[in-house]
Amino acid sequence: MNTVLIKNAKIVNEGKITEGDVLIENEFISEIASSISAKSSDCNIIDAEGNYLIPGAIDDQVHFREPGLTHKGTIASESRAAVAGGITSFIEQPNTVPNAVTQELLEDKYQIAAKTAYANYSFMMGGTNDNLEELLKTNPRNVAGIKLFLGSSTGNMLVDNEEALEKIFSSTKMLIAVHCEDEATIKANLERYKLQFGDDIPVDCHHLIRSEEACYLSSSKAIALAKKTGARLHVFHLSTAKEMELFTNAIPLEEKQITAEVCIHHLWFTDADYKTKGNLIKWNPAVKTANDRAALWEALLDDRIDVIATDHAPHTLEEKSQNYLKAPSGGPLVQHAVVALFEAHHQGKISVERIVEKMCHNPAKIFKIEKRGFIREGYYADLVLVNPNLPWNVKKENILAQCGWSPFEGYTFTSRVTHTFVNGQLVYHNFKVKETPVGQRLLFNR
Structure with a gap:
């Protein structure tokens, strides 16, 4: 089982910011609480202290x-x-x-x-x-x-x-x-x-x-x-x-x-x-x-x-x-x-x-996208950690679009995306993309 525990995050969801933990099991968010303990030794724990966790x-x-x-x-x-x-x-x-x-x-x-x-x-x-x-x-x-x-x-x-x-x-x-x-x-x-x-x-x-x-x-x-x-x-x-x-x-x-x-x-x-x-x-x-x-x-x-x-x-x-x-x-x-x-x-x-x-x-x-766009138990674990105070400069070496340029080139952003999860998989961490395409076809409630 793929298990990840994100601890001490500023969870941003539905108009509120709450300090707490989020447990990911396989593709889904299985628990959201003020404090969650790891249930097994192979659980990957990420301390998100001071960082925002957003959908x-x-x-x-x-x-x-x-x-x-x-x-x-x-x-x-x-x-x-x-x-x-x-x-x-x-x-x-x-x-x-x-x-x-x-x-x-x-x-x-x-x-x-x-x-x-x-x-x-x-x-x-x-x-x-x-x-x-x-x-x-x-x-x-x-x-x-x-x-x-x-x-x-x-x-x-x-x-x-x-x-x-x-x-x-x-x-x-x-x-x-x-x-x-x-x-x-x-x-x-x-x-x-x-x-x-x-x-x-x-x-x-x-x-x-x-x-x-x-x-x-x-x-x-x-x-x-x-x-x-x-x-x-x-x-x-x-x-x-x-x-x-x-x-x-x-x-x-x-x-x-x-x-x-x-x-x-x-x-x-x-x-x-x-x-x-x-x-x-x-x-x-x-x-x-x-x-x-x-x-x-x-x-x-x-x-x-x-x-x-x-x-x-x-x-x-x-x-x-x-x-x-x-x-x-x-x-x-x-x-x-x-x-x-x-x-x-x-x-x-x-x-x-x-x-x-x-x-x-x-x-x-x-x-009307099914089970995405919110931090809710039972929803797909599409989650992003943002450090609000980790400045970085946009330059050719860190631009990932194939074209190799950006209108923001040379700009220093104050905040930085540090982790991105897609369907419960950590696909991006600190300027490195895990070379495994895990995207799924979106479904719609209609």
Whole structure:
């Protein structure tokens, strides 16, 4: 039997921090108490004095690049980086190559993950203008949801036919997650900047091309359609102050039909950072202004925004080093998301309890994930120890994403993930990943 006893931890769960012990037996949390004694001589005891014990974070939006884009990353490489960062479950997006827009292509990804994932996994089924029949075959028990790109993406994934869109919204009971940017607005803006700059558009124009208006037009339209059809809608990576008026905190999360996510980069960076970071912080939707960032924080803390995720989307440095028009959007974030939030905690912006609510509890609630996202007896032992005062510097040698760079490179974080457990197995300890993929397919209570 695999038995681990974590002692003297600051257990962060369901809005409280309590000092105590947690016993792991095989895959599960078997006991939580103020004091637990080891039941056998082969029990592995970890003294967590002064450290926080949190549920493993659940990242509801990642791009791990496999199949088809494996020069950027693989399910193995990026899930290794995830567990090093305290993320024990991920939901991956369908814009791989080929796009996961049939049940067979979707299942191919599950087969890869079953052999190579270091964290628990689920994959979104991708919607297009013409695959409604395939979407309706999706099993709600073992697939996280349906993903729609309402702004351009890889391959045939832009859903811009209004009739097709309404059919998808009205036909499925599954959660629909959306990337919202209005394509016509972006194209018009881009042409204007091309006239002004030719092919040498400065990257700090990115948030003006993929503008506030492009985001608001698309997200407001998706929300109106969800209200009209009764669809269960989850809006990914919000980036503007204006969009915050579209969401409510007047009802409990469990009763919301429309939920919202914000990503680490939109909470951390602003348009002022383009001068030093350049294409390394080129994301879609774009990093916007300090006013937008402040509004996102406000909405996160008053519960209009429900979840914090990463939108981890690695590209090679060579790809990112091209000029603005050629450089792809996205960057690696799974290894540094949890500690970035703890840095915000040190800065007085957010409590540790709220970090856990937004990164662990709420994704589990929104997707109805079975037995994960909380520190509860009988739940899977997906657990993370964070030392709040163990500074470390992000440098090439300790970056685990395959692309080998990070927008946080050179930054010294105050807190550090020291231990990560996935399904009761210690998979990460002090910058070392145990080379055994133990991730399991996520199941959903629906």
